[in-house]
Amino acid sequence: MIRTKLLAALLCGALLTLFGATTAANAADCGYGGCPATTTTAVGGSSTTSEIPTVTVVRGETVDVAGHGCEPGATVTVTFDDGTVLGTFTADDNGDFVTTITVPADATVGTHLITATCGDLQQFLNVNVLGESVDNTTPGVSSGTLPRTGSSNTGPLVGIGAAAVVLGAAFVYGSRRPRTAE
Amino acid sequence: MPPPLTPTAASPVTATRAAARHAAGRRLPSWWTWVAGTVVGLVVLGPGLRPGSLLNLDLLVTPHIPVPNGVYGLGPALSQRVPSFVVLALGSRVLGGPLAVKLAIVAMVATAFVGAARLTGPRARAATQAAAGVLWAAGPFAVTRIGVGHLNVVLALAVLPWVLPRLCRPSESPWSTFLAAGLLAFGGPGSGTLGVAVAGVALLVERDRRPVRVVAAVGAANLVWVLPTAVLLWAGAAVTGAGGFATHPGGAAGWFGLLVGNGFWRADEQVGAIGGWGAAAAVVLLVLAVVGRRRLDPRWSGPATVVAVVGLGLAVASAVPGVRDVYRWLSDLPIGAPLRESNRFLALWLVVAAPASALGGEELARRLERRGARPRPGADADADADADREADADREADVDADVDAGGPLGVTAGSRRSAVAFAPVVGAVPLALAVALALPGWWGIGGRLEPVHFPAGWSAAKAAIDADPGPVVAFPWSEYPSISFADGRQAFNPVPDYLGGDVISSYDPIFDPAVPSQEQVDHRARIVDRLSRKVRRGGEIGSDLADLGVRWIVVVHERGWQSYRALGADRTLHRTVHRDDVDLYEVRAWKGPAVDRSGGIHRLDRPIPPILFTDAPAGSVLQISGAPGWFQGWFHPVRVTADGRLSLTREGGVVWFWPAPALLAFDLALAVVALRAAMSRHRSRRSDMPPAEILASDPSGG
Numbered sequence: 001m002i003r004t005k006l007l008a009a010l011l012c013g014a015l016l017t018l019f020g021a022t023t024a025a026n027a028a029d030c031g032y033g034g035c036p037a038t039t040t041t042a043v044g045g046s047s048t049t050s051e052i053p054t055v056t057v058v059r060g061e062t063v064d065v066a067g068h069g070c071e072p073g074a075t076v077t078v079t080f081d082d083g084t085v086l087g088t089f090t091a092d093d094n095g096d097f098v099t100t101i102t103v104p105a106d107a108t109v110g111t112h113l114i115t116a117t118c119g120d121l122q123q124f125l126n127v128n129v130l131g132e133s134v135d136n137t138t139p140g141v142s143s144g145t146l147p148r149t150g151s152s153n154t155g156p157l158v159g160i161g162a163a164a165v166v167l168g169a170a171f172v173y174g175s176r177r178p179r180t181a182e
Numbered sequence: 183m184p185p186p187l188t189p190t191a192a193s194p195v196t197a198t199r200a201a202a203r204h205a206a207g208r209r210l211p212s213w214w215t216w217v218a219g220t221v222v223g224l225v226v227l228g229p230g231l232r233p234g235s236l237l238n239l240d241l242l243v244t245p246h247i248p249v250p251n252g253v254y255g256l257g258p259a260l261s262q263r264v265p266s267f268v269v270l271a272l273g274s275r276v277l278g279g280p281l282a283v284k285l286a287i288v289a290m291v292a293t294a295f296v297g298a299a300r301l302t303g304p305r306a307r308a309a310t311q312a313a314a315g316v317l318w319a320a321g322p323f324a325v326t327r328i329g330v331g332h333l334n335v336v337l338a339l340a341v342l343p344w345v346l347p348r349l350c351r352p353s354e355s356p357w358s359t360f361l362a363a364g365l366l367a368f369g370g371p372g373s374g375t376l377g378v379a380v381a382g383v384a385l386l387v388e389r390d391r392r393p394v395r396v397v398a399a400v401g402a403a404n405l406v407w408v409l410p411t412a413v414l415l416w417a418g419a420a421v422t423g424a425g426g427f428a429t430h431p432g433g434a435a436g437w438f439g440l441l442v443g444n445g446f447w448r449a450d451e452q453v454g455a456i457g458g459w460g461a462a463a464a465v466v467l468l469v470l471a472v473v474g475r476r477r478l479d480p481r482w483s484g485p486a487t488v489v490a491v492v493g494l495g496l497a498v499a500s501a502v503p504g505v506r507d508v509y510r511w512l513s514d515l516p517i518g519a520p521l522r523e524s525n526r527f528l529a530l531w532l533v534v535a536a537p538a539s540a541l542g543g544e545e546l547a548r549r550l551e552r553r554g555a556r557p558r559p560g561a562d563a564d565a566d567a568d569a570d571r572e573a574d575a576d577r578e579a580d581v582d583a584d585v586d587a588g589g590p591l592g593v594t595a596g597s598r599r600s601a602v603a604f605a606p607v608v609g610a611v612p613l614a615l616a617v618a619l620a621l622p623g624w625w626g627i628g629g630r631l632e633p634v635h636f637p638a639g640w641s642a643a644k645a646a647i648d649a650d651p652g653p654v655v656a657f658p659w660s661e662y663p664s665i666s667f668a669d670g671r672q673a674f675n676p677v678p679d680y681l682g683g684d685v686i687s688s689y690d691p692i693f694d695p696a697v698p699s700q701e702q703v704d705h706r707a708r709i710v711d712r713l714s715r716k717v718r719r720g721g722e723i724g725s726d727l728a729d730l731g732v733r734w735i736v737v738v739h740e741r742g743w744q745s746y747r748a749l750g751a752d753r754t755l756h757r758t759v760h761r762d763d764v765d766l767y768e769v770r771a772w773k774g775p776a777v778d779r780s781g782g783i784h785r786l787d788r789p790i791p792p793i794l795f796t797d798a799p800a801g802s803v804l805q806i807s808g809a810p811g812w813f814q815g816w817f818h819p820v821r822v823t824a825d826g827r828l829s830l831t832r833e834g835g836v837v838w839f840w841p842a843p844a845l846l847a848f849d850l851a852l853a854v855v856a857l858r859a860a861m862s863r864h865r866s867r868r869s870d871m872p873p874a875e876i877l878a879s880d881p882s883g884g
Contacts, residue, residue: 031692033426040697082744083718159617173606
């Protein structure tokens with residue numbers, strides 16, 4: 001009987017292992033290290049390293065982009081990291097620009113790099129693209145959200161479950177020993 | 183077979199024969215670890231066992247794996263695959279690339295499992311061996327590396343536990359040290375440097391050290407990858423600094439997680455050992471490792487402990503504020519380049535921590551068992567003798583320690599029963615934690631090993647290029663594109679390996695988007711880098727590519743391919759293949775493989791990468807990537823053009839890359855020396871022990 005329970009417990013653990021712990025790897029774009037967090041700007045003989053800011057946005061929605069340092073009236077081209085041109089704008093008399101671009105609706109979820117180019121100058125922005133929001137309103141229901149019925153990260157739970165299975169099996173084994181020994 | 187101990191009246195072990203058998207644990211046949219290791223390897227691969235290629239970050243398994251050019255000292259880039267991938271390339275010709283690599287992964291996991299299990303010693307229980315094996319061969323560190331395709335590090339995981347005892351006593355036998363270091367060096371710089379680190383640290387703490395011999399042995403063994411790397415650096419290949427590869431703990435808990443394999447430099451590729459749960463498991467295993475360390479074989483456990491601490495220190499150094507700046511500066515130096523990607527050195531910690539923590543659980547369990555063992559005055563002598571034989575299989579020192587600690591006297595029957603019942607639970611803690619930590623990586627490592635099939639259009643493009651060979655440019659211009667047919671996973675550009683031959687592709691890791699950096703010898707790539715921007719702005723590039731000697735442009739329909747649509751309107755190109763998943767363009771103005779000054783076309787045969795035959799006259803340009811080291815005949819160097827091609831300085835004939843035969847001859851000589859060393863060692867020891875076992879267990883080293 002104990003052996004049957006033990007087998008059942010181990011089977012449950014195995015099933016959890018196979019189906020519970022699979023999580024898809026993130027599909028980050030950009031480079032080997034994902035999207036770069038810093039960039040270097042050469043000014044004269046020296047170079048300065050600066051952080052690339054990151055904003056979070058749902059794909060298909062807009063992002064405000066601002067920059068400076070262009071020639072007055074220069075053309076600014078904003079591109080997505082797949083090469084898609086998101087818009088072409090003109091810098092103001094001070095060489096600054098502020099504009100709004102739309103993140104492609106077919107962008108993959110994950111971090112992407114947006115580049116604004118004016119002449120030889122490039123400025124960058126990381127956008128963490130999220131999937132579309134789920135419209136969970138139905139006719140007759142004016143508002144509300146779907147109940148949260150699961151976990152977004154089951155890995156640790158499955159791991160703890162597997163550990164419990166192993167320890168439980170060891171306990172069953174140990175609890176039988178005194179009778180055998182005596 | 184342990185020698186029988188003589189029971190005495192004062193023996194503290196008084197359990198019955200059956201109890202003793204329980205206490206000692208059931209002995210399994212020695213091959214069980216191989217079976218278990220193979221099963222673990224198969225479970226880790228999981229869905230990856232199905233037919234198909236594998237693509238994820240550096241895991242690039244195409245239907246046919248090419249021999250890495252690095253073995254000849256040729257680029258385009260520094261190769262991490264030299265020389266081990268030569269074996270995989272040969273295997274792929276027989277089995278196909280995917281099957282060869284999958285078999286190699288299973289074999290490496292199994293070998294790593296058995297190696298770690300063996301480090302627990304011959305008297306360790308099965309659960310202890312399994313815990314060490316799982317933690318080492320399928321734990322967070324191992325599955326993360328398998329998932330991202332760092333197969334050279336996986337090879338190190340397979341080899342390191344077997345050679346650790348030898349490398350911890352490097353001066354005892356330089357020949358054995360040479361063999362041990364050579365097995366690791368076979369994996370290339372990623373694993374060879376681990377062997378150098380172990381031998382180096384052990385040499386410092388060794389009493390009777392022979393530094394010259396050890397340095398010579400370890401150095402000679404690692405020349406197998408050092409020399410090709412030196413040739414490529416001489417030819418102009420570049421290395422990115424360590425800044426982009428710093429250990430990534432990812433929060434306060436992640437620092438503790440480092441103890442069990444956390445910290446891969448790309449957080450999204452780290453598997454297991456993450457968060458509070460990983461930290462808690464790490465702390466428990468650390469405590470167990472401290473307890474179990476003294477159960478490791480004393481012949482090597484001292485130096486190994488120092489090696490482990492140094493390994494942990496190196497792994498952490500690239501992440502600690504203040505220290506990381508020094509580490510980065512050091513690794514940016516040419517001599518410090520092997521320190522790049524410091525998380526790799528965590529293997530030196532884990533190879534000791536895994537068996538030690540497993541033994542720690544067993545040690546605590548044994549103490550509980552002895553506490554719970556009921557005295558049985560008057561038990562027959564035979565039973566006691568058997569009990570002693572089995573239960574005293576562990577060290578006598580442990581028994582003495584238990585007697586000092588109180589022994590069974592003064593313990594109530596209830597607590598004795600509890601102690602006996604809970605002893606297996608305590609003993610199983612390392613295995614439970616190992617399984618729990620490793621579990622997220624099992625069954626395909628979170629989808630990373632899901633097999634993929636290259637689209638049909640790719641094979642059509644390959645067939646067209648094979649029919650009329652010539653240099654190819656691969657667009658989109660990206661080193662690590664997201665691959666749509668691999669579920670959007672980012673992977674090293676598979677086009678060059680898939681097509682084979684001369685393919686110009688990007689080697690810019692984009693650690694800084696404002697600073698283009700092509701980490702390759704092929705200077706043509708710098709020109710194509712500019713042309714890729716031109717075509718994305720809508721310009722025509724056909725004539726530029728013709729001037730560069732490029733015949734084909736392949737545009738695979740992966741992320742960003744739409745920005746190359748201008749190629750379709752380029753009148754200087756002819757679209758040969760047009761499919762849903764690929765476009766192939768031929769450069770109309772392409773002249774031929776070897777072009778003389780007057781535009782005449784000549785023959786160019788290239789049976790293997792470092793040797794060419796041509797009938798072109800002096801001044802002709804050969805449409806291949808050039809580098810210093812190409813010669814015509816014996817004494818006439820070939821010029822490299824400004825755009826990175828070869829230009830003949832005299833009438834054709836044989837054109838060859840002189841470092842290639844030197845490297846191959848050296849590899850052959852090294853293999854012969856290794857074989858002779860192995861054979862001489864084999865003759866000098868018991869005939870029934872395999873060489874790997876000798877490396878791991880022979881105390882004499884002679």
